[in-house]
Amino acid sequence: MDNNNAFSEKLVTWYEENARDLPWRQTTDPYRIWLSEIILQQTRVIQGLPYYEKFVENFENVSELASADEQTVLRLWQGLGYYSRARNLHKCAKEIDKKFEKNFPKDSKSLIKLPGIGKYTSAAIASFAFKEKVPVIDGNVYRVLARVFGLDADIASGSGQKKFEELAWELIPDKNPDTYNQAIMEFGALHCTPKSPACENCIFRLECSAFQNDRQDALPVKTKKVKVKKRYFNYIVFITDEREMILNKREGADIWAGLYDYPLMETSDFLVLEDLISKSEMVSKLQPYIMSVEVSKDYKHVLTHRHIYARFFTFKLNITTEVKDLLLDENLIFYNEEEVNDLPKPVLVSRYLNDAIF
DNA sequence: AAGTCGGGGTT
DNA sequence: AACCCAGACTT
Numbered sequence: 001m002d003n004n005n006a007f008s009e010k011l012v013t014w015y016e017e018n019a020r021d022l023p024w025r026q027t028t029d030p031y032r033i034w035l036s037e038i039i040l041q042q043t044r045v046i047q048g049l050p051y052y053e054k055f056v057e058n059f060e061n062v063s064e065l066a067s068a069d070e071q072t073v074l075r076l077w078q079g080l081g082y083y084s085r086a087r088n089l090h091k092c093a094k095e096i097d098k099k100f101e102k103n104f105p106k107d108s109k110s111l112i113k114l115p116g117i118g119k120y121t122s123a124a125i126a127s128f129a130f131k132e133k134v135p136v137i138d139g140n141v142y143r144v145l146a147r148v149f150g151l152d153a154d155i156a157s158g159s160g161q162k163k164f165e166e167l168a169w170e171l172i173p174d175k176n177p178d179t180y181n182q183a184i185m186e187f188g189a190l191h192c193t194p195k196s197p198a199c200e201n202c203i204f205r206l207e208c209s210a211f212q213n214d215r216q217d218a219l220p221v222k223t224k225k226v227k228v229k230k231r232y233f234n235y236i237v238f239i240t241d242e243r244e245m246i247l248n249k250r251e252g253a254d255i256w257a258g259l260y261d262y263p264l265m266e267t268s269d270f271l272v273l274e275d276l277i278s279k280s281e282m283v284s285k286l287q288p289y290i291m292s293v294e295v296s297k298d299y300k301h302v303l304t305h306r307h308i309y310a311r312f313f314t315f316k317l318n319i320t321t322e323v324k325d326l327l328l329d330e331n332l333i334f335y336n337e338e339e340v341n342d343l344p345k346p347v348l349v350s351r352y353l354n355d356a357i358f
Numbered sequence: 359a360a361g362t363c364g365g366g367g368t369t
Numbered sequence: 370a371a372c373c374c375a376g377a378c379t380t
Contacts, residue, residue: 040375047366047374081364084378118377138375158359185375194373195369224372 007148008173008180010203015183018190020045023052025182030104030129031062037121038089042082045189051080062104065090066097088116106130124181133177135168137161140188145171146220147192150209156223 019025022045024036035055039048054076059065065073070090077086092114096104105111108126112118117125119137126132135141142155145167153160173180191198199211210216 037375042364042374042376044367044374079365081366082376084363085376088377116377120376124375136375139373140375156359182375189375193368 005173007171008183011183011187012176012179014191014203015179015186019182019186020190022049023056024128028129030106030125032056033129034062034092034104034117034121034125035089037124038085038116039080041085041121043080048080051077061102062093063097063102066093085116091115092117104129106132108132108134127178127181131178133172133174135165135172135177136181136185137164137168138185140185140192141168142220143194144184144188144192147197147210147216148204148208150213150215150219152219152221154221154223160221 022036024032027033036048036052039051039055055065058072058076059068068090070087073090074083074086077083077089080086095114096102104125105114106126107130108122111125112122123132123134123136126134127136142164145151145164146153146155149167151163151167153163155161155164171180191202195217197216199205199208199216202208202211205211210219
């Protein structure tokens with residue numbers, strides 16, 4: 001409790017010296033606070049500010065907004081993105097104008113039921129307009145709490161969010177919780193930034209867990225959703241009359257770094273989807289990963305390698321799953337450094353590949 | 359729990 | 370190019 005008071009007091013002191021002068025901080029009008037909060041969802045203050053001014057100018061109160069037609073609202077929102085916010089804004093205004101007789105509900109639990117108002121926004125309106133003691137938890141708060149208190153729960157998971165909420169409840173002061181809420185968000189926005197936070201002159205320099213352990217970049221923990229990319233590896237397999245092949249050493253930080261594969265042209269889309277060769281053993285084994293395979297049927301003597309004519313094939317693998325899965329099953333194709341060094345140069349094609357393709 | 363919605367700044 | 374921004378909603 002004492003520590004928690006120290007935390008909030010330091011934060012508020014910092015806030016009073018460093019807060020930006022923003023229009024929605026000059027009022028307790030729930031309409032204006034609501035408007036600002038909707039506009040600022042996933043939106044930087046700098047970007048949202050002119051829109052806030054526009055809306056306040058066009059609609060003095062929630063009833064005026066409610067009686068506007070949706071196209072007018074959307075036109076004012078134009079360029080701000082996340083347009084469902086605008087539609088929900090309008091829907092919410094109508095609801096308040098009718099069901100609530102032009103008055104905003106005065107507590108967070110009622111507010112959260114309105115369209116476009118979720119966990120964060122309900123807390124923000126209740127706090128800033130009605131002085132309810134409820135912590136706001138946005139991206140800034142997650143970051144500040146994670147770093148100062150070394151809370152490494154995953155903010156992408158429900159259980160992790162719950163832990164942050166518990167901590168937030170412990171920290172929020174009885175006295176002026178609204179100012180504290182403003183303070184912690186402002187601190188995250190201006191000082192404890194996602195990248196390159198100003199730790200050198202930070203008020204929590206001595207007690208910040210992240211700074212003391214040099215974990216600023218690691219916190220907050222947010223598991224990234226592994227999105228499957230479609231990568232199309234279009235291989236060109238050169239083979240000589242002596243059944244030799246050309247391999248290419250993969251460099252960089254990409255998949256299979258340091259291993260050898262065929263001369264490669266990667267594209268982000270199909271080159272051709274026809275002549276699927278599904279009979280060979282290799283193709284069937286690779287089938288789960290392959291969307292199309294094409295081998296040119298005409299042998300062309302187009303390349304010389306060490307004075308040996310080579311035959312020209314194109315061999316396409318269109319890989320849709322995580323490419324590393326392929327490596328586990330098919331290390332026949334991708335040689336490591338040691339294997340390559342043991343082989344004559346150019347590297348002989350594997351027996352397996354011979355049977356399959358040639 | 360994962361996907362979607364977006365323009366824009368930062369690194 | 371990846372990440373994030375005073376998130377909410379749908380599936």
